[in-house]
Amino acid sequence: MTPSLHFRSVGQPVRRNEDERLITGKGRFTDDFSLPGQAWGVMVRSPYPHALIQGIDVSAALEAEGVLGVYTGADLAADGIGEIPHNPVPSTQFDLKLTGRGGTPVYIGEHYLLPQDRVRHVGEAVAMVVAETRQLAQTAAELVMVDYEALPFVTDTSAAAEPDAPRLWDALPDNVLVDSWHGDRENTEAAFARAAHVISMRYHLHRVTGVPLEPRASLGHFDVETGRYTLWAGSGGAVRQKQELAKVLGIEPARVRVISLDVGGNFGTRNRAFVEFGLVMYASKKLGRPVKFRADRSEAFLTDYQGRDLVVEVALALDADGKFLALRSDNLSNIGSRCVSLSPLSKGSGLITGSYDIPYATLRSRAVYSNTMSTQAYRSSGRPEVTFAIERLVDKAARALGYDRLELRRRNLVRPEQMPYVNAVGSQYDSGEYEKNMDRVLELADFAGSAARKAEALARGKLYGVGFSNYVESSIGTPKERADLIVRPEGVEVVIGTQPAGQGHETSFAQVTADLLGVPFETVKITLGDTDVVTAGGGTHSGRSMRHASAVIFLATADLVEKGKALAGEKLGVAPAAVEFADGVFRTADTNITLDWFDLARIAAERGETLMVRRDNEMHTPVFPNGACVCEIEIDPDTGGLEIKRYTTVDDVGRCINPMIVHGQTHGGIAQGVGQALWEGCVIDPETGQPLAAAFTEYGMPRFDNLPSFVTEIAEVISPTNPLGVKAGGEGGTTPAPAVITSALEDALAEFGPPDISMPFNPFKIWSAIQTGRKAAKLERAA
């Protein structure tokens, strides 16, 4: 029986179930939990980017007021505490297969909670001090004496990949842990050989960090009586944390409970275990007291998992008519000092041809260790990087060859009738109407009127630029999800293993469940984030949650309807097959008696039973959200100051469950993508290896007064890959943003030639580009 697809709630901007607690100060973030007898843990962190640990003297710290314990890597090893099993190589059937050189396994350097041999980045924790209060622990941490012997270090992405770069891991001959080739080299080379034009570029998509506003925190409690650990820690998936931390502690997963209720932002940075999660659990057992850790903002800047950091060398071959023939790309990802995730490299690798029909491509994908904090999937993992590469290349080609940049795109877009379309590196785009997105966004943005706006700005002595970008991205993610559907006389409960950090699952999942069961939205409650209730689930990343949740809820609903029919049949005295179900009501053709879900729940309860199903689903097929984006910027040539005047997007998210939430996701995604282009950057001093952005005073954030309001539209091309036709809505705002801002900047500075400057485009860089351009023009006139 197929559940009803008669939508009442789905597609509506239903106000969120989450909000009442969050607007009244009753949120349940990690640091909001405190336990009687709780002590505080503070980390001793490395000031060196690379150094041998010759010894750690904890004696003075142990003597300090209020100190309960000081722990080092040696203590953990003596107690049998293991490595974090990050499982960094993406492994669904649809992920590009990343390997070491010549197909060898990827070398994954160990990641213990505290290292014994050496520190590999500034900020790496080398010891934990636990004391009665946070302040006492901070004071005592200053007394831990670590004997470091500084080693040569490397932080720059390209430099780290050089054969003679300082090495992070003795087991590797250099720092390159992934070096694999994809696509069709022979045909790509042949296409380049016969091409009329070849356009190329090299760019470093710099490193940024996620900056969830809730600093990461963890509270561990070991219960001596039950032998169980409880960890409160906001993350991207409590079930994953439970499994991994059980391995770290060397115990059965059943002895670990992880609680992750309200999570104050994630954006990918919280998807993997942090060392402090295991450390508070360990210390709680050692001390027989709960132990809490909360990162300072500077610790978060230094040691939250970071994002991007990809060097791209890319070349596009075109024929004499501007048709794209082939693409060559060399992508080098800086994964930092521990290999936590190769998702950014992998996700980007599958999308190097972007929204365009390019018959052949060759890709060399490399990943490199460096003396920096580890990188991880960050909002739209890997996709803004490759979108930037292809979109900038197309603009460059249009300029160099004299094409209109929009016309050149139209000539090469993947067309709807080619769907499903397999791109040149093997990714199968499920559906999409790419040119329609372009048409619509140009209309919404009043692109036709931009020339007049530009003329008006120029008349005021300003520079004005109009940027454009298409994008296509992929949503893959962990393939397994589980849902428990429980119908009680008072309402329906859905227990599911995704992990929102603001995406509104308690609302959108309830909308889906309500419509599939035919019950009012208000009767459905979604339960998440406590592994004693949520037994399995893949967490939230890669835009997987709405698609996986709606699919497994759809399947669970079908099972539940069968159960309902059996129960109704018994009550009505007919065979289950004689019971019809529609719009939440069970009936037979012979009587006018009807039963709804809550009647059945009461009948079950009278028998001491519960009307429920548990359903597991495994779904590997990816989806490919896509869209287009236009922005207009104004620059003050005297200061280099940049203002975004208009920002317009069209995003195909597949079926949109809650447009209010999806628009909100787009807005936030835009801000993060624009942030990378204009303000944000994890800058490291090349001389000392010291990170220079460790506070909000040093790391440029998107703020109220540097962003405009946006115009966003949702396109719904239903995906054929899953029951409700969902794609994803969380990352489309971010994916084209660095490309579209750069496009606008190039347009604004066109009279000076395309600026040779790197993101983030701060006023000084823009002003300098204008001065350089003016000087060059003056010299030209003089000559």
Add this chain to the structure above:
Amino acid sequence: MSLLTLTVNGAEVSREADDSTLLVEFLREHLGLTGSHVGCDTTQCGCCVVHIDGVSAKSCTVLAAQAGARKVTTIEGLAGGDALHPVQRAFREHHGLQCGFCTPGMIMAAAELIATYDGKLDEHAVREEMEGNLCRCTGYHNIVRAILAAAEEINGPDRVVRPASGHAPGHAPVEETA
């Protein structure tokens, strides 16, 4: 250690606390009022904004002792009883929050802005005045709309300039598919 006596959300409270205790620590750790959040250590993010004698203050940079003789209002006490303050209602209605971590500080700062702003509140003024509060989820778009809607409810339509919608009109209805 000293005995600190404060008026918080209309009630007088006394607790033994270290002299160096910050107001936000006092609220969170001593009184269990965990609605005021700590998002940074540099008075930048605004997650900890409370009202001290009706004026917005970042409670991470005020000693609890400094608030001794004054009236402190937190997000938990902004509205009376079970009712919601118009700013709280507007944040929900206009989807002005996602993860909700910055939200208490945003709401407190916005409530004071609306209560004290002399002129006609428009998008530009909201963006300028609220610059001391950071949000990482919303791109600020819907927060601006929430604040202007609440201002309209509190001060009347004559003292607000409504923002443009920001959404293209709806999204096309789609065919039912299985």
